[in-house]
Amino acid sequence: MLDKFVEELLQEQGLPPNLDPAVRARLVKDLVTRANDLINKRVIESMDDKTLDEFNKLAEKNADQKTVHDFIENNVPNKQQIITAALLEFRQLYLGQAK
């Protein structure tokens, strides 16, 4: 889904349609990573101390993806808002509309 989001961003940014597909793919991959990092950051920042401590323990145990998802599902009640806000932030950041 983030791929689609990023594709739309690139379109909005005015990416030339004749761009080399390999370059385009690389752009998409990089942006997806960035967007993912930003969402992760905002979700972590939203956690209270206790939740963050528990989440840090997951990191110490090198938990897998499913464990992380389950943890977020159960411990971050407003995750949907945070994700949407992070996506908006990323979009604004990338498009630089407020410069």
Added chain:
Amino acid sequence: MSEAPSPSPAPPTPTEEELLADIGRLQLVDVSSGVRPEAREYAENYINDRTQLPEGRGLGRLRGLWRRIWHGNIARDYYLQRQQRRGTQDIVASQNLYQLAEGSQADHNQAAGAIIGRFTSEYAGMLAQGEANTELAATPAGQHLLEQAGQLIDQYRSNPAMDYDALVEERNRIVGEYGAVVHAQDRNRGIMYVDNIVDIAVNARAAFAHGIGTERIDAALRSGHVGEARVGARTEFRRDGVDRTLDWMHRNHLTMFNEAAVGVGVTVLFTAAKFTTKKLTSAALAPLVGGATAGVWAALREKTRTKDERQIHLRQRAEGGQIEDNSPARERLEQTRYESISAEEITGQLDQAIQGLDANDQASLENALRIISAADTYTNISDTQSIDLIEYSAKTSVESQRLQLLLSLSQAKEVLQNALNASPDGLHDSRDVDALVNLAREGLVEFINQDVSQKDRSFRRYQAQRMVKMFAAGAIMGASLGAAVQEVSGAIAGSTQGLFEGSSDDQKRQTFLAALFGRSSSSGTEDVPLRPGYWGRHFFEGPEFMQDGIHKVGVDLPQGYQFFHARPGEQFGWDVIGPDGKSAFEKLDWDKFREIVANDKNQNHLHHLSKENLGIGFDTQGNMDWETRKAFSLMGWDLEQHGLAYTDSRTVTETVNRSIEEYMRLHPAEFIRDHRLLWFDNNTPMYRGADGKWYGADLNELKLWWGGQNGSGIDKNGNYVFNIANMRPEWSFHDSQSVNAQELIQEGKMTIALSMTKDTQNFVQLIPVDKNGNAFIDPRSFAGQTMFEVRDGHAVFTGAYAEAAQIVGRTEDGGVATRMLATHIGENNPGRTITEVIQRVEKYQVNHYLTALTAPEGGPLPIEIPPVLPIYSRRGLEALATPVIEEPYYRSVGYMSSVGGERGAPRRIAPFAPELMTNPDADIDPRVVARRYFDSLRPAYHTTIARLQKDLDKQPKAENPRVIVMIPAAAHQEGKNIYHTLAQYARQKDVARDDFEIVVFVNYPEGTRKDTTVKEVKRFQKEHPEIVVKLIEKKLQKNEAKIGWVRKTVADTVIEDLMKRGIDLKDVLLVSNDADSQWIDRRYIRTLIKKADAQPEVDGFLGFLDWSYDAYKARPETLAATRLMQMFESYLRVKTKGAGSSGANFAFRPNIYMAVGGYSEIDKGEDVSLGRMIRGARSGSNTRRPIAFLGRSSEIVTSSRRALAKLLKDGGAPIMQWSDEFTAYDELRNRDFGLSNFNYDDPDAVSQMVNNTEDLLNQTLEVYKGEFTSDTTPSSYRTGRITSYDSEVLRNLTRFLTVIGIVPEWQPDGSFKILDGSRMVANLRRWQGAH
């Protein structure tokens, strides 16, 4: 201000046992935990400084608002990370934990000594939770370090030629190598160690010099340890935890969400945030939804920021920061600070408790137990919960005070245990001190937990208030800005819709702005050219796979580095660009590289890498080639080859054969439903000719001909061509309907409808007819392949019908309505298959190499690009005041009191002349000390003085100056004074032009306006070319606006300038003066030169200082008190054979200045501190005099504004004038006191003046009496209360008062009352008349 010295104690001579004991404890401690918080705090302070500018007016106010928006909100994260990265680099580069907090190298050394002291202590409980100390020998790297350190120590002990610098350098290399091995992945995170290798080496040499045998020394060096310390305040920055967790997630490619969650978010944005909005309602909704989302965003960010700010506040308060007036944010956060105890106070209580401990006195035992329990509980909870319950007097004192507290606690427990063991039975439930402490702490733990809980609740309330406020601000601004952005974006971008777009009938794009101004916006979706930097690499750092025209290459660069291909299409065209924008290969030693390549016989070198033509080479699998690897290795980079197998995708072109039906199914858009409305009339009986075609009368029905070359139906490009150009305008009709075929052709309304078979004739392919009547059919197209053939050079239509048709319009089913003018009947035998060229994406497995590169000094930490929405302003925290030194700072002697041992840090008075530690008489080589000193300066600070030095270099110079007078001048306040001050140097006698230079450092704090100071200096320069006056200028950042920073900067700039000019620093005296000197003795400069020559053993010279006479005339009591102060100073100078220091009149040699670390960057007391450090450095000297007095010929009369301000404020004596805060911002320099001469004829005023004088003189005495000693008795002021004076002291005090004209009556507490002041009044009145 000036200060008389205290007697200098000789350093104690260590015993053999002490020397050997010091050798035996090699300890290395990782103090990296202190680096990150320091850098973080530095970054936060940076933001706070920029968002706390004083409110200005007009543009100033606007600038302040913009800063709060930009630094406080939009770019906050960016600046935080940037400053944190810079701060980390500064700390590590300087090897000074307190570099960012203006702490000196001596401060760092003191803390390092305390940390080492804690880790090497024999007491239990000296390490906090989370700290560890393990055998170095337990790991290969540790074993290697131990061996190397041992060799170094042995080398230094046995080789007298090895100097201290070489020892330090070698230590740095050894420890640096160790850190690189054990922290290979984290080198750019601020790895830092402290250790005692150098101390051990120095002690080993000293032991050897004391005659202790080599074997005993070697045997004393036992195994070493490596520890990990928790440094600084205990409150952790939560963001550190966030960053660590983020790193983990990034490394493992983990996400926080599933596809569904992010899908909802994306959908919201797609539908509401104008990604694809095509209707007015959607566009109007977008900013509203955007506003709500922005509100959420703002609230969430505020939550994080308030938490960050609280952590900053708690840390800074624990480190001694003081809240200043008008700091509402600080005051609010202070309400959430946990109850804490002072480390110094509890340490003092512990010491007192065990001093007064009596095993038979239950009260004393319980008192000790209570204090021990408190210290133990607060310390323990601080460590385990990472909160600050213990506060320290200053950031730089945390480690030493913590060490002292822990030592006192351990000792107190030991003493209490002994007392309990000796106490009578039945006094306590247990004789075990730990058990009793545990019992006693229960109530305390409950109290602390309740307090913590309550303060956290208070903070959450505050946080919630802030979040609500920021939600509202964010939502409003987000919505407003969203609408604005929508409009602007819609006006300039083809892909975005404006609010008012789509509202008009003609569907033309028009923004709200355009509608207002009646302008049609451009429309269309033409390609947007690729903007330079649009997908700039700074945004896409990280592992790279790129096509270089031949093959893919893969590198993983340190962040901040970029991989560029300078010659696309060539195999060897790649280059690595560093964060500085320069090629990484600029650091390559090309001569050495060429030599290595030339000498390598076994390689088939392509020589693609040269200084003139950079080109990193890869083999066909992306493996970095030998030359490239060699070049990187030579530059100190680490290279790591990774074999990668991954799935990639590519587009494949292929040819497929399809049936007609299959093709029609797959390409329905190519076929259109044809509704034939009528056939225009035929004219004739038709007949078929011998060639099989129809002939006869013609109403255009026979005018559908083959076109192309010679009517073959094929043009020169191989296209099949029908032509209807010969149709007659008036010949097509049916009943009352007719058409003009030629008009239809010109209007583009004619087409050729191709039916494949009679059965499928309802679905046709339409071929447009151009204005020449031609319809072209591409032979590669579906129609060309299936309905046409070439036979004998002529086209043959194998389909059913080719009809020349008029297009009437579209039908509801998406088809067309046509009227037929002519028909070409084909063979009704089309081809059954069609060959199609298609492209498809296929995945494939790639085996590749990725080269991970690590720069030698590590890359910069990642920088988060600034977020942009919503825009609102936000203030950071107000700055805290520098911790107040409790004792009268001008009399403090605490700095030099620590002489090692377990209770204190090693004595390091002169951090840049360590030879003084063992030989306080040593000559200091200015070149050596300058190298050490300047190497220790922060890079940013060094840049500042380098720039100022360049300014100095452009100005006239003295040939061989003996004296450099340095005058800091506040450019916002000294305009009225500076010319007059400079004029005092123009009237100096018996000195030549080249004997001295004056450097005026004009400075003004950010946010203030410059007055005429610069103009006045320039006017003086112009009018007095015979005096060398140089002007340098700087706007001060808030952290620079301290007199200590200013004096240090001008001194360092001058020294750098002298060195660059090749002037021997031994020949020069640096002089500190003020900008508001009112009178300077004409012999001043000559006196300085003569004394400097005559007394080479003296490091610093104190000049005579007096204050302006107008104050004395108006307030005679200040004259009396000043004279008493001067007599005390004089007395102490004689008694101690030394002098203090002063900012307004002090001279010093550059070498001693640098040896002690220069001026302290503090906001007051920097002058006294310098003198104290100089005396400390020479402590125990037999042949040197740290500071000498210059005598009356060095007199400077300076402004009395501070003394008067103090008197008027709270009746303070002149000696107390420096006790108040004064900053670069104060307005005192411009204050008009409205002075007029005192009226001695008013008896009430005289009586009041005498009373005032008594008060001021007693205040003065109070300050000095601790220093008065006789040769035979210790200090008469030891316990805070004087019971009697030594007779010699009393005699002198009485003498001083008599000189003033007072008959004193001494009181039991050491003060006096004026029995008779009549002679004093007469003296003062006479003085007023004479001046």
